[in-house]
Amino acid sequence: MSSQLTSNAKALRLFFTDDVYLVKSEMQNTFVEPVKLSSSAPQPPVVVKLVDEKIVVKPVVLPNLVEEPKPLLQKATTFKFLGKNEKQILILVNDKQNEVSSEQGRELLRKLVNAIALTAKDFALVNYANYETAKFNDLHQFFGSKMVLAFGVFPNQLGLDEQPFNQFVVHNGSKLIFTKNLHDLDTDPTSKKLLWASLQQIK
Structure with missing residues (x-):
C-alpha cells in the first residue's frame, strides 16, 4: 500500500484553502x-x-487618588445688642456677672450717654464678655461702627495695637476710645475726668 504522505504543492492546495502563516x-x-x-x-x-x-x-495598580478637603467657609459672627445703632456708635462693656454692669456702672453709663446727647436709638450696646474671641474687624463688619466706646475691653483683645486710655484714636476710619470697665470707672475720679474731656469732642 502506497504512503499517503506527500510534499507535492499542488496536492497540498486541495487540503489547505486558507492562508497559513508561521x-x-x-x-x-x-x-x-x-x-x-x-x-x-x-x-x-x-x-x-x-x-x-x-x-x-x-x-496595573494605580495609586489611590484622595480628594483634598475643601476649606471651610468661616461663618460671620452675629452679636446680641441693645439699642438700634442708627448713628453707628458701638458701646462695648465687659461684665461676666451682669447684662451690662453693676448698678453703679449702669448709672454712670446713663449719665455719660445723656451728657453727650445720645439715646438708645443712636447706639448699639454689646457685652463683650459674651464674645471674647471677637476682633475689631468682626464688630466693624457687623455694626459698621463710626465710633467705639470701649469700657473694660482692651485694644489687644480686639486685635489692635496698644492705645492710650481715655483718648480718642482713629483706626480704619473709626474713632475709638478705651477706658476702665464701668464699675471701676465709677470709683476713679481721675479717669472719669479724662474720659469726660475726650467725650466733649463728640457733642
Whole structure:
C-alpha cells in the first residue's frame, strides 16, 4: 500500500484553502493596551504579555487618588445688642456677672450717654464678655461702627495695637476710645475726668 504522505504543492492546495502563516514566539513583543469593558466606570489599564506562548494579564495598580478637603467657609459672627445703632456708635462693656454692669456702672453709663446727647436709638450696646474671641474687624463688619466706646475691653483683645486710655484714636476710619470697665470707672475720679474731656469732642 502506497504512503499517503506527500510534499507535492499542488496536492497540498486541495487540503489547505486558507492562508497559513508561521509566527515565531521569540519575536513577539510585549504590548500594553486598555481592556474595554461595557461599564461606564473608568477601569485601570492592564499589561498583556506573551510568556512561553501563553497570554498573562496583569492589572496595573494605580495609586489611590484622595480628594483634598475643601476649606471651610468661616461663618460671620452675629452679636446680641441693645439699642438700634442708627448713628453707628458701638458701646462695648465687659461684665461676666451682669447684662451690662453693676448698678453703679449702669448709672454712670446713663449719665455719660445723656451728657453727650445720645439715646438708645443712636447706639448699639454689646457685652463683650459674651464674645471674647471677637476682633475689631468682626464688630466693624457687623455694626459698621463710626465710633467705639470701649469700657473694660482692651485694644489687644480686639486685635489692635496698644492705645492710650481715655483718648480718642482713629483706626480704619473709626474713632475709638478705651477706658476702665464701668464699675471701676465709677470709683476713679481721675479717669472719669479724662474720659469726660475726650467725650466733649463728640457733642
